[in-house]
Amino acid sequence: MFFRASACLAVTIAGMLLSAGPATARHAYFGFGLCPMLETDRHSLASAIKRCSYNLINPNHTEDKASSYYALAQLYHIDRQYDLAIKNYTGAIGWWHEAPEPFWARGDAYAALGKTDLAKADYDMAAKLGAARPKAASDLCWARALRGGPFDLAMTDCNRALGARPDDDTALFARCIVHYRLGEAGAAIADCDAALKIDPKLAGALYVRGLAKGHSGDAGAAAADLAAAKVFSPEIAEDYAVFGITP
Numbered sequence: 001m002f003f004r005a006s007a008c009l010a011v012t013i014a015g016m017l018l019s020a021g022p023a024t025a026r027h028a029y030f031g032f033g034l035c036p037m038l039e040t041d042r043h044s045l046a047s048a049i050k051r052c053s054y055n056l057i058n059p060n061h062t063e064d065k066a067s068s069y070y071a072l073a074q075l076y077h078i079d080r081q082y083d084l085a086i087k088n089y090t091g092a093i094g095w096w097h098e099a100p101e102p103f104w105a106r107g108d109a110y111a112a113l114g115k116t117d118l119a120k121a122d123y124d125m126a127a128k129l130g131a132a133r134p135k136a137a138s139d140l141c142w143a144r145a146l147r148g149g150p151f152d153l154a155m156t157d158c159n160r161a162l163g164a165r166p167d168d169d170t171a172l173f174a175r176c177i178v179h180y181r182l183g184e185a186g187a188a189i190a191d192c193d194a195a196l197k198i199d200p201k202l203a204g205a206l207y208v209r210g211l212a213k214g215h216s217g218d219a220g221a222a223a224a225d226l227a228a229a230k231v232f233s234p235e236i237a238e239d240y241a242v243f244g245i246t247p
Helices: 011-018 022-031 045-057 065-078 082-095 100-112 116-130 136-147 151-164 169-181 185-198 203-215 219-232 236-241
Strands: none
Touching (some): 065 082, 082 100, 100 136, 136 151, 136 169, 151 169, 169 185, 169 203, 203 219, 203 236, 219 236
8 A cells, every 4th residue: 555544544435445346445535535525525536635735734733745645636536637636646746756647647547638648658657657557457447437437447447457366346336437437337337246255245346336226227126226325324325425426
């Protein structure tokens, strides 16, 4: 893990990630270290951005700056504010230049702006830094699926991760999310089915499978999955809506 635990971890977002099951808990630790939501608006990106921005200028904020910059960058990225995401990924890289995550993410932001040369340079550096990490493909598959793309790269990451380890429930669930975002309900259901065979208590997989079943016209099965997901994580619908994963 490249980014240390931080109070900049969002209670809402980390809770959502943890609800996916123990196998994905580590992503709340570094992959999506987001800032605490304001209590009056737990599920608002704007609130989280405000808190993360305050952390960076607050002289009493003693946590490592890499996590704070990376957290703020991810929030801007999710909100499609790519220039601000790039600025803060660069800030994270300045503090922790040996971590591949901010290079991958900054490359995605550059690609979204059509800056292909800069994107390629970041992807090349990320690949070099992540070469020794056996779960790099799974981590990247998850991050891109949750953040909302690029979906072609997310699918490649997921398939590569599953080629190396077919029982990787993180990659199966992430690919389920990608299929759902692409409107491929049947494929989403199949991947969430596989993830849930490995861990039947993956609340996130139950929730996304329920959404996919709703789109496939199976209202009864959809309602059952959504109800089961809420047993494990009562605010799961609100948590996933932050990432644009909605019915």
